[in-house]
Amino acid sequence: MKKDQGCLGSRGACKAEKGLWVMKHIAIGILGAAALGFTASAASAGTLDTVKQKGFIQCGVSTGLAGFSAPDDKGEWQGIDADFCRAVAAAVFGDGTKVKFTPLSAKERFTALQSGEVDILSRNTTWTINRDTALGLNFVGTTYYDGQGFMINAKKLPGVNSALQLSGAAVCVQTGTTTELNLADYFKSNKMEYNPVVFEKLEEVNAAYDAGRCDVYTTDQSGLYGIRLTLGSPADHVVLPEIISKEPLGPAVRQGDDQWYHIVKWTYFALLDAEELGITKANVDEMKNSDNPEIKRVLGQEADTKIGTDLGVSNDWVVNIVKAVGNYGEVFERNVGSGSPLKIARGINALWTKGGLQYAPPIR
Amino acid sequence: MQEHDMSWVRTEMALAQPAPPTERGAYAWVRKNLIGSVGDTILTVLGIAIVLWVLPQVINWAFINAQWIGPNRTVCATVAQGGIQPDGWSGACWAFVNAKFGQFMFGTYPVEERWRPILVAVLLVALLVPMLIPRVPRKGLNAILLFLVLPVVSFFLLSGGAFGLPVVETSRWGGLLVTLSLSFVGIAVSLPLGTVLALGRRSKMPIVKLLCVIFIETVRGIPLITVLFFASVMLPLFLPAGVTFDKFLRALIGVSLFAAAYMAEVVRGGLQAIPKGQYEGADSLGLGYWQKMGLIVLPQALKLVIPAIVNTFIGMFKDTSLVLIISIFDLLGVVKQNLSDANWATPQTAKSGLIFAAFVFWLFCFGMSRYSMYTERRLDTGYKR
Numbered sequence: 001m002k003k004d005q006g007c008l009g010s011r012g013a014c015k016a017e018k019g020l021w022v023m024k025h026i027a028i029g030i031l032g033a034a035a036l037g038f039t040a041s042a043a044s045a046g047t048l049d050t051v052k053q054k055g056f057i058q059c060g061v062s063t064g065l066a067g068f069s070a071p072d073d074k075g076e077w078q079g080i081d082a083d084f085c086r087a088v089a090a091a092v093f094g095d096g097t098k099v100k101f102t103p104l105s106a107k108e109r110f111t112a113l114q115s116g117e118v119d120i121l122s123r124n125t126t127w128t129i130n131r132d133t134a135l136g137l138n139f140v141g142t143t144y145y146d147g148q149g150f151m152i153n154a155k156k157l158p159g160v161n162s163a164l165q166l167s168g169a170a171v172c173v174q175t176g177t178t179t180e181l182n183l184a185d186y187f188k189s190n191k192m193e194y195n196p197v198v199f200e201k202l203e204e205v206n207a208a209y210d211a212g213r214c215d216v217y218t219t220d221q222s223g224l225y226g227i228r229l230t231l232g233s234p235a236d237h238v239v240l241p242e243i244i245s246k247e248p249l250g251p252a253v254r255q256g257d258d259q260w261y262h263i264v265k266w267t268y269f270a271l272l273d274a275e276e277l278g279i280t281k282a283n284v285d286e287m288k289n290s291d292n293p294e295i296k297r298v299l300g301q302e303a304d305t306k307i308g309t310d311l312g313v314s315n316d317w318v319v320n321i322v323k324a325v326g327n328y329g330e331v332f333e334r335n336v337g338s339g340s341p342l343k344i345a346r347g348i349n350a351l352w353t354k355g356g357l358q359y360a361p362p363i364r
Numbered sequence: 365m366q367e368h369d370m371s372w373v374r375t376e377m378a379l380a381q382p383a384p385p386t387e388r389g390a391y392a393w394v395r396k397n398l399i400g401s402v403g404d405t406i407l408t409v410l411g412i413a414i415v416l417w418v419l420p421q422v423i424n425w426a427f428i429n430a431q432w433i434g435p436n437r438t439v440c441a442t443v444a445q446g447g448i449q450p451d452g453w454s455g456a457c458w459a460f461v462n463a464k465f466g467q468f469m470f471g472t473y474p475v476e477e478r479w480r481p482i483l484v485a486v487l488l489v490a491l492l493v494p495m496l497i498p499r500v501p502r503k504g505l506n507a508i509l510l511f512l513v514l515p516v517v518s519f520f521l522l523s524g525g526a527f528g529l530p531v532v533e534t535s536r537w538g539g540l541l542v543t544l545s546l547s548f549v550g551i552a553v554s555l556p557l558g559t560v561l562a563l564g565r566r567s568k569m570p571i572v573k574l575l576c577v578i579f580i581e582t583v584r585g586i587p588l589i590t591v592l593f594f595a596s597v598m599l600p601l602f603l604p605a606g607v608t609f610d611k612f613l614r615a616l617i618g619v620s621l622f623a624a625a626y627m628a629e630v631v632r633g634g635l636q637a638i639p640k641g642q643y644e645g646a647d648s649l650g651l652g653y654w655q656k657m658g659l660i661v662l663p664q665a666l667k668l669v670i671p672a673i674v675n676t677f678i679g680m681f682k683d684t685s686l687v688l689i690i691s692i693f694d695l696l697g698v699v700k701q702n703l704s705d706a707n708w709a710t711p712q713t714a715k716s717g718l719i720f721a722a723f724v725f726w727l728f729c730f731g732m733s734r735y736s737m738y739t740e741r742r743l744d745t746g747y748k749r
Contacts, residue, residue: 063688063697063701064700064701064702064703064704064705066704066706066709070701070702070704070705071467071472071702073463073464073705073707074475075466075467075471075475078705100533100535102535102691103691103693104691105688105689105690107593107689108596108597108690108691111597111600111601114601115600115601115603117600203714210711226704226706226709229437229445229446229706229710230710230714232444232445232711233445234444234445234446235444340706340707341437341446341706341707341709342706
């Protein structure tokens with residue numbers, strides 16, 4: 001249960017959530033029981049048909065997480081998660097604006113998907129087996145590989161460039177979270193000592209770290225970059241390369257509707273394939289005339305192609321996706337990378353050809 | 365015999381003399397209130413020192429160093445933080461509030477439709493102000509317009525779908541719009557409903573009494589957050605797929621019923637404070653139940669509990685922030701949501717946004733509180749101290 005705070009830098013189940021643990025598990029029990037009935041009825045309706053009929057996609061996003069889904073000055077949702085929903089809308093309607101966003105709290109998100117309130121849950125949600133099975137969701141892939149990381153105050157810990165050098169450090173962490181447990185495991189398994197400085201609220205952790213009460217701050221790595229922006233002297237703080245937990249974040253749909261599942265899944269793959277083939281928002285129209293057969297195939301320019309229609313969308317679906325949001329790399333750089341204040345490096349989110357984990361099956 | 369007559373009767377009043385100079389004016393006030401004793405003097409000096417220490421910093425931060433307009437975080441961040449301010453600068457980032465002001469007021473209500481909530485606000489003020497000023501006549505008509513006509517008109521204006529207005533889903537409502545609609549409906553529903561419940565609880569009819577007691581005690585026994593959570597998360601599971609009724613409406617009903625239960629107990633307190641003689645007097649005049657209550661008992665009882673009623677209103681106004689748990693964004697919710705915008709993430713953003721939200725809440729609560737004190741004084745005919 002990470003990734004759920006509606007605050008800058010996200011993170012960590014807070015204590016209140018711990019209190020809701022019992023209630024949530026009761027809810028999950030009922031959910032599980034109810035899931036069959038709901039998915040059956042939802043499947044019979046066919047999400048694609050329903051979506052086409054109402055003319056827009058209802059997309060569940062977070063209540064505010066920098067770089068993933070946060071409102072801009074005009075109140076439009078921006079971020080990787082928001083753009084992913086725009087990409088699906090572009091694939092289905094040829095228009096990336098035909099999407100409506102529903103901000104969902106961590107407690108509501110699964111019910112909202114189950115009950116049909118949203119068509120896609122694109123809300124920095126960690127992919128786990130429990131959610132894939134017991135909760136009746138289908139995760140379509142990992143749009144962002146996240147994990148718990150460390151940020152250190154380089155002034156107080158000069159020369160440290162690996163988490164393995166942190167023995168004896170004072171570590172700020174939010175209590176009652178999996179972050180706290182991962183931290184304990186990591187230091188124990190590496191036979192290192194540390195002084196935990198625990199707080200209940202994220203704001204308190206930020207303030208304590210900024211005031212120098214601890215040398216190290218640990219939470220999900222994507223969140224560390226957001227937190228760094230709110231520190232008095234960000235240049236003094238360094239995010240270490242180690243990631244000590246797996247937090248694959250991705251969009252999910254309801255179980256029992258394979259067509260919709262495939263559309264959402266292949267939208268994700270199309271974003272990756274477009275990047276791999278060098279198709280960008282700027283050059284997509286030229287690329288349609290490319291001699292490269294693979295590019296032609298992906299962009300639906302092959303004679304008698306049925307790739308798009310077999311999926312249930314138009315044959316120029318990839319063109320529409322790229323025109324609406326760009327390829328995966330563009331989405332990443334614009335929202336969390338060099339084009340955003342967060343300046344997160346691609347790291348393991350780079351394409352497989354560049355040493356990262358993002359890999360998509362071919363569109364053919 | 366004349367020397368026996370020592371009595372002397374003054375035939376006119378002595379002229380009032382002004383207090384001695386040492387007992388009046390600023391000097392006397394200072395001597396009495398600030399340096400009356402050694403202890404007072406120490407406290408005064410300490411107090412002045414604290415004010416002199418804090419106030420310049422506050423003014424500096426909130427006004428002199430503050431940034432009022434700007435396109436993004438750079439105006440509110442120092443050079444080291446990736447902005448344009450000199451290092452060591454610290455000031456309020458009102459530019460953030462400025463850029464997000466529309467959202468703080470209306471949430472994600474479509475920009476081109478925002479004249480609708482503004483019109484509702486204008487109507488509300490136009491009807492509420494004459495209602496609150498005792499001199500203005502036609503209170504009855506005013507009350508009908510305010511409590512019966514305005515909600516209906518506002519509903520169609522805000523949600524649309526009639527008279528050619530495009531529909532705006534309640535999921536796009538937010539900010540002060542949500543805070544005010546929730547509290548206005550809550551207040552408008554809870555006072556009459558609470559009064560009826562209080563009368564029911566004191567009724568001699570056993571079933572009515574039992575129902576009222578069960579309702580009041582059940583609702584008071586559950587935290588509002590649980591009511592909202594169940595309405596939002598559990599209710600959809602029990603309804604057939606596709607059958608949803610609006611989340612905002614669910615919150616509205618939850619908040620109203622919740623406030624009504626508290627209001628019922630407040631009003632019951634007032635009813636119990638009315639001496640038995642008042643009831644008996646009304647009975648002896650041959651008044652029926654509703655006449656007795658409406659003409660004799662309730663006017664006295666409600667007057668007695670004005671502070672408690674306003675207390676409940678203020679509490680409810682602030683409690684509306686709890687709807688955040690079901691992803692309805694009131695003023696505080698929208699402010700917190702926008703704190704996650706990386707384009708505005710600076711060390712000053714959170715402080716500025718939250719202070720703005722606190723100020724707006726304070727404005728409304730203080731207004732309610734002052735008005736209630738004014739009403740108390742005006743109605744305070746029998747118990748004046």
